[in-house]
Amino acid sequence: MPELPEVEHVVRALRRAVVGRTIVASEIRLRKLIGPTSLATFKRKLKSATINGVSRRGKFILIELAPGRTAGILPAKRAQRGPSLTLAVHLRMTGKFLYLNADDELPKHSHAIFYLDNDRRLVFRDQRQFGVMKLIRAEAISQTKGIRELAPEPFGDEFSFNYLKSILKNSRRTLKTLLLDQTKVLGLGNIYASEALFRAGINPFKTATQLSSTRVARLHQSILDVLRDAITDSSTSRIDLEQADGFSYGEAFERFWQVYEREGEPCFNCGTKIRRATHGGRSTYWCPRCQRT
DNA sequence: ACCCTCACCTGCACGC
DNA sequence: TGCGTGCAGGTGAGGG
Numbered sequence: 001m002p003e004l005p006e007v008e009h010v011v012r013a014l015r016r017a018v019v020g021r022t023i024v025a026s027e028i029r030l031r032k033l034i035g036p037t038s039l040a041t042f043k044r045k046l047k048s049a050t051i052n053g054v055s056r057r058g059k060f061i062l063i064e065l066a067p068g069r070t071a072g073i074l075p076a077k078r079a080q081r082g083p084s085l086t087l088a089v090h091l092r093m094t095g096k097f098l099y100l101n102a103d104d105e106l107p108k109h110s111h112a113i114f115y116l117d118n119d120r121r122l123v124f125r126d127q128r129q130f131g132v133m134k135l136i137r138a139e140a141i142s143q144t145k146g147i148r149e150l151a152p153e154p155f156g157d158e159f160s161f162n163y164l165k166s167i168l169k170n171s172r173r174t175l176k177t178l179l180l181d182q183t184k185v186l187g188l189g190n191i192y193a194s195e196a197l198f199r200a201g202i203n204p205f206k207t208a209t210q211l212s213s214t215r216v217a218r219l220h221q222s223i224l225d226v227l228r229d230a231i232t233d234s235s236t237s238r239i240d241l242e243q244a245d246g247f248s249y250g251e252a253f254e255r256f257w258q259v260y261e262r263e264g265e266p267c268f269n270c271g272t273k274i275r276r277a278t279h280g281g282r283s284t285y286w287c288p289r290c291q292r293t
Numbered sequence: 294a295c296c297c298t299c300a301c302c303t304g305c306a307c308g309c
Numbered sequence: 310t311g312c313g314t315g316c317a318g319g320t321g322a323g324g325g
Binding site: 032092094126127128130170172181280281 | 301
């Protein structure tokens with residue numbers, strides 16, 4: 001479902017809703033959601049944990065937890081807190097968080113339910129079941145497989161013109177494919193990869209290594225602009241954790257898109273019909289005139 | 294080390 | 310109405 005801007009909005013919405021709350025109990029209805037972790041362990045670790053904060057690394061949502069006191073198994077042993085934990089969640093295509101009242105009906109595809117101390121429930125639903133969640137010791141996050149390999153955050157200093165130039169120089173893939181690789185450029189997905197290339201006026205099928213410095217600079221700026229604009233443009237009202245849909249691309253997003261899902265429609269810049277092609281199994285949209293080379 | 298294809302799922306829109 | 314096909318915002322395994 002989401003690319004980095006949408007994940008950012010989900011993070012902000014979660015922060016407003018659940019930071020400071022304690023998890024009373026949890027329920028996992030789709031076993032594979034939590035991977036190889038034992039169900040019992042997962043539930044035990046979450047029980048009585050307090051949600052300290054919510055952040056993000058790439059498209060991973062990081063829910064920071066302070067474990068509750070676990071009564072010592074031996075009476076002599078003092079109750080103690082375990083190490084800080086992070087629940088890392090990836091929404092993949094259709095994952096959504098909902099924040100439900102006690103009497104709200106549980107929608108279809110609700111795979112995880114976290115019962116909170118205010119009588120409400122934080123629900124994870126996911127139609128296509130691609131989403132994953134994993135409990136990690138807080139200090140081990142950056143070494144966790146899947147997160148360790150991620151490219152630098154786009155809004156950090158490390159994602160510089162020089163960084164992008166070196167990445168492109170070493171790749172014989174097409175730009176569109178490369179922009180989707182989260183270990184090379186972080187945050188774009190199928191929509192914003194097309195949008196960034198349109199903004200930069202660069203053909204999606206161009207080989208990465210062929211790009212001149214001038215155009216690398218333009219692409220770098222376009223990536224930052226498209227991500228920033230998508231975050232700014234997204235009125236937070238469109239991420240509504242209290243709606244069963246939670247979040248969807250509505251009219252506002254469609255206005256934002258300049259090429260995505262606009263096959264056959266006139267380019268806003270030159271009027272030429274936007275084209276679409278399937279490339280690596282995914283749709284790419286571009287303006288054949290503005291993005292000729 | 295890189296890069297490609299396929300697999301993972303449900304549901305919707307489309308043409309016959 | 311039903312049924313087959315293709316497609317959907319993302320990755321990861323496995324192979325060349």
